[in-house]
Amino acid sequence: MGDFPGVAVITGAARGIGAAIVTGFAESGCRRIAITDILETELADLRKSLLARVNPQDDPEGLTILALPGDITSESFIEEFITAAKTRFGRIDYLVNIAGVGKPYRRSVEVEVQEFDFINNVNYRAAWLCSRAALRIMTAQEPLASPGNNEGWTRPAQRGSVVNIASQLGLVSRPGASAYCASKAAVIGMTKADAIDYSKDSIRVNCVCPGVVETEMTTLSGVVREGLKESVNIAPMGRMGHVREIADCVLFLSSYKASFVQGHAMVVDGGYIIN
Template sequence: MGRLDGKVALITGAGAGIGRACMQRFAEEGAQVFGVSRTQKKLDEICAELGPVAACKAADLSNEDEAAAAVAAAIAQFGKLDIVVNCAGVGYSWAEVSPHSMDAALTTPPAKWREVIGINLDSMFYVCRAALPHMLAAKAGAIVNVSSILGITGNNDGHAYCAAKGAINAFTKSLCAAYAKDGIRANVLCPGFIETEMIAVTAPVFAEQRLADRIVPMGRRGRPVEMANACLFLASDEASYFNGSIVVADGGVTSRAVPPLD
């Protein structure tokens, strides 16, 4: 018996990183999985790996119509929708904003701000908005929104990213407040520094082991499968009393205010 036997899960950001790991782990636990990402090639690869329990659709989820079409495609493919895992996200290169200044509020171009907010936050809203009527009709559903520890702590740079992730936390708690009575659970996972393609591209300094040694009490970055396991728990019936929760998985980063100075 798998922990998700008979369930259908829509997973965004499914082509890489945490989303891809969720596709793999959810399928291993018995779910039928529908992956959404911007890149068709990566989706085709993961669907080929998983076989008939998986299907996919390329979409720009920051576009409301494309997000709604992705949800509709998942239901058309598998007949229902039990779980939504929102992993789609983007950061930005520090050098792209300013090679010298950490004052992101002054140096972030408005177009880049809108892009980061659109992909990280708006996409989540559009997917949830499209999925909720189906969950309400079924009087059941589990939503897992992947945020970040930077949505809790803030940062001296990356203000658009931090703002989006902080808004995700508040939005998810609001989903719980509004729809818990209808059998819907909505929870947040806040990862720390994880070994993903995004962190290597957008903030390469955080991908360096020497930084993990200094600021992560466990002395290493997290692995995508570890985050997928947390998402799996939150999506499963094992988490039946988790609702509106913000679950932090960061190797202890947020447990101390000041990292070692040596």
């Protein structure tokens, strides 16, 4: 039995951090995974490449991936996606809310209401909607026994784990990003509140707060990379993070190894916020 005997559900999965998280689950023994993203072609490509690599013989007991493209700002789509995952796999054990959008780098008076709403709808509201839909299922399902033990001691069973992706800018702010910073601070606040509410149901809720990570978004152009140079240099480690470094932290928080970690905002930023 691997580290992840249950069912993983990941939003924003098609590329970047999301794709690294899906890959990490598959490589760590999770055999039932549901993924979504608005990027339909990239989502299908990820599914195809992972199945070819992890389950090339199409073993029915091997890796199975349900890929359903859609817009997670739509409540009806979220309900459809979460219901499809439950119908296909019977339960949901690890939810990772990764889908997010960047920041316009303008002061509040220069940001249109539509931009503000879009940032918050994707970064915060969608995570809340996905969590709400998955938590309904988690609270009603039987706990999943921990696959790990240590000298006869076994960790408590859990009904589920939720990991939200926030940001270092949910804890500290920077100029020109009020809507983005607020949306990520909201994710951290939601994480802590849900952790309190669902502890009695044996469900853990945590979040990861990445710093500047090397993705398609941050390396889109030399102008973008140059604009991020100051933020990168503030961090004592002086470099961008790698998507797999973020994925490793998400996998830890999702796993039985983090069985006593609850309501935590894990900062993975090369030291940015301490400097």
